[in-house]
């Protein structure tokens with residue numbers, strides 16, 4: 001057991017910290033879940049990309065640094081500690097990209113990855129449909145064969161598509177074999193949203209931002225080169241992405257360590273409201289953020305030594321999402337009558353609280369995750 | 384960075400686990416509950432023979448010279464079977480500081496744990512006092528019995544009959560080792576309670592199906608398992624911090640003990656609920672582990688006490704988090 005990072009890793013941390021200190025936008029950018037804010041975020045993403053900090057763990061040819069998983073974690077810690085902006089490219093770089101690295105052709109990798117990372121082509125995730133949320137295998141949007149044009153015609157609707165109104169591309173699951181059983185006959189498709197046959201309608205989220213979208217397909221076209229993995233095998237391809245979403249990549253520990261640190265500072269700045277009881281909860285949340293960090297270090301050690309993550313990622317998802325809610329709940333209690341303000345210096349806590357509340361819903365609800373933990377980690381019977 | 388055990392450490396753990404399965408199973412633990420000493424018939428001798436009790440004693444003093452990371456999995460294995468022996472007191476507190484002769488056992492009192500388990504059969508009574516560690520022969524103390532909810536833990540309030548000079552100044556280190564070892568035992572106990580309950584939930588049928596297929600039962604156990612998943616890394620990290628004599632090792636131990644105590648309390652409650660009334664009898668084995676968890680949860684500083692230490696630390700320190 002060796003708890004020290006190597007001199008090279010520490011040097012990388014120092015370099016990243018210095019760059020972030022010099023470049024993180026101040027004052028912070030407006031929310032990236034609005035049209036104008038999104039555009040500003042894309043500029044930031046471009047700046048990250050040009051400095052080769054957008055996707056540090058990727059191969060150099062796609063804009064990365066070939067960084068190890070450890071360096072990636074270090075970068076994430078520094079990124080969030082520096083108060084840097086949310087990553088509006090996340091659903092591409094953290095959810096789709098791992099799948100493209102695993103299942104994509106060389107041509108797809110060349111064509112898609114660098115543009116995704118630079119923000120030139122932002123991607124959104126098109127899984128949920130009005131009648132298929134937790135029960136993702138219940139999707140009914142279809143892709144039918146168009147032999148004349150060498151591709152597929154899409155019909156149906158996706159919903160809750162994060163930043164769908166601002167993205168140029170969508171990855172999603174579509175039924176390609178209507179006769180097949182539920183988990184079969186689906187195909188993972190990469191869709192250019194900039195075409196007739198597609199209508200995107202922004203939907204206002206709980207926090208007032210137009211962060212959701214509904215995407216309607218009316219004979220939209222996807223060429224064969226944009227099938228990811230095999231036709232009718234989309235379910236297996238998609239499941240590879242859920243691992244990234246629940247586990248390591250989407251919400252790394254650095255994010256919650258940074259929030260915990262801010263919470264401690266908030267408690268210190270409000271000595272009159274920080275009762276012993278609230279301080280105790282602040283401390284508990286800080287312990288939990290560290291618990292997530294060290295649990296992650298155990299996972300990363302396993303991965304770099306050739307192991308795999310399994311259904312344990314469901315415990316990770318439950319843990320970080322509920323920790324995020326607790327961190328913000330405590331902040332609101334500290335703020336008392338200031339908690340409701342969505343202007344002024346504390347506004348980010350209410351904003352953050354509203355977003356934290358979505359954590360137990362997206363990426364597979366926590367009820368579903370607990371079912372997975374019980375059945376696949378503990379081995380309890382499905383029925 | 385490598386946050387994992389070595390093959391040797393895991394092999395040692397497996398050997399201890401196998402030994403304990405032979406010498407400290409539930410039936411043998413029940414015997415300890417009923418006998419004069421509260422201790423098992425053969426576990427102590429067997430652990431001693433394999434070198435486990437003296438693992439952390441310096442080689443020059445006849446031990447194996449192991450560090451906290453080497454020993455932590457032994458502690459966890461001992462917790463898994465609710466071992467009724469003063470292993471943490473002897474292996475982690477007394478032996479590393481050479482305060483007890485090889486082969487003998489130690490009992491420990493501290494401000495946070497004023498009742499010493501198994502003191503009446505320990506040859507040496509260690510007192511962790513503010514100004515140093517005092518070590519006395521049992522005969523030089525007066526023991527007043529107290530009763531623990533855990534029938535195997537024979538507890539005693541200790542009053543010294545002699546004045547002795549401190550034998551060591553390593554009070555903080557000794558306390559941290561004791562709290563850390565106890566945290567590891569609590570993780571072991573949590574694991575056992577969950578395992579026993581999962582087995583029961585697969586077997587017990589109601590409404591024609593195993594109760595483990597009901598979502599409410601699943602979610603209780605998923606919660607307990609998740610708590611454990613995020614307590615264990617803190618325990619292992621604290622072990623490595625202590626080994627490295629990290630300046631913040633005390634805070635790391637407090638994080639570990641707070642998390643492990645909480646995880647064990649959650650596991651106990653979930654396990655009892657999922658067992659139903661059978662879990663509320665002393666016929667089911669569950670109570671053996673639950674009661675040890677309750678006892679250890681409050682020993683060596685309970686969760687709230689350890690959180691207070693951390694709160695004090697956070698108030699003093701600017702948090703340049705690493």
Ligand SMILES: Cc1cc2nc3c(=O)[nH]c(=O)nc-3n(C[C@H](O)[C@H](O)[C@H](O)COP(=O)(O)OP(=O)(O)OC[C@H]3O[C@@H](n4cnc5c(N)ncnc54)[C@H](O)[C@@H]3O)c2cc1C
Pocket residue numbers: 091124125126127128129132133134135159160161162163358361362363364365366367368371
């Ligand atoms: C902020 C946010 C961003 C999102 N972004 C995207 C996106 O970019 N792309 C995308 O495709 N989707 C996105 N989603 C949608 C998300 O994937 C779904 O909300 C999620 O899968 C749950 O589906 P649902 O909302 O239809 O809820 P439902 O499935 O209808 O569930 C409602 C309630 O019933 C419970 N429930 C359902 N089934 C079970 C069961 N078997 N056992 C126990 N309880 C059950 C759920 O846990 C939940 O509490 C986003 C959601 C949010 C909140």
